[in-house]
Amino acid sequence: MRNTNPEFYYSVAWKRTRKEVWYKQHCICNRCGKPVYVDGISEWLPKEKRNKGIVHHKEYLNNNNVMDDNIALNIDNLEGICESCHNKEHKA
16 A cells, blocks of 8 residues: 555655655665765766765555654665666665
């Protein structure tokens, strides 16, 4: 079951937690080690080397757990990965 609560991703708590993940990882993909571009953090990264970064929930969010901070906002349940690695995770 996928998360159908997009409001969560616009919340102040999510935006703060998302940035915390990227600061912790120094804007580097946790899987492939490539640098990623994150608004407000990695402007130093040249445009030709910018990969989109996504903060991924290891335990996927769904309608039953999106409001559970132990899953939705828990740093231990999150990893910053590039869009390519995220697509592989979800087999897109």
